[in-house]
Amino acid sequence: MCLGIPMRVLAVDGLSARCVGRGETRDVSLALMDPPPVGTWVLVHLDTARQVLTEDEARLIDQALEAVDTALAGGSVDHLFADLVDRDPELPPHLRAEGAP
Template sequence: MCLGIPMRIEVVSGIQAQCVGRGGPRTVSLALLDPPPVGAWVLVHRDTAHAVLSADEAHQIAQALEALDTALDGGSVDHLFADLVDRAPELPPHLRRTPES
């Protein structure tokens, strides 16, 4: 299984970028994207940026990845999903059933 990791671009050089994120600094290919600016967040799979993220999306993904590590260690993850503690999660609109389906 391959997980996407949010990383922030530090330096852009052609179709490569020096990024920092979970696991430390890394050289990332930007070949699949129009080169994002320095400071942008990208979703990285196997050292290749696949999507540009907002800072909020990057934070949510980072929280979910931290929750996986915490849960595997037997810890509580409620503080990492504060927006879900008092309500049931909802599917995004594109995954919800439509009346005709």
């Protein structure tokens, strides 16, 4: 399984960028996208940036990855999904039956 990691661009050099995220710094290929400005958040798969992220998207993905680590260690993840706690789950509109709210 390949997970996308949100990383912030520190420096760009042609088709590669120095990025930081989740406690590590690494060189990332930019071959699949236009070189982003320094400070941009990107989603990285197998050391290759795939798309630009907003800061909020990067935060939510990082929280989800933290939840996986926490759950595997037997901890509670409710604090990482505060927007989902105490509400009923909802299907996205394209998955709802016709006429359903």
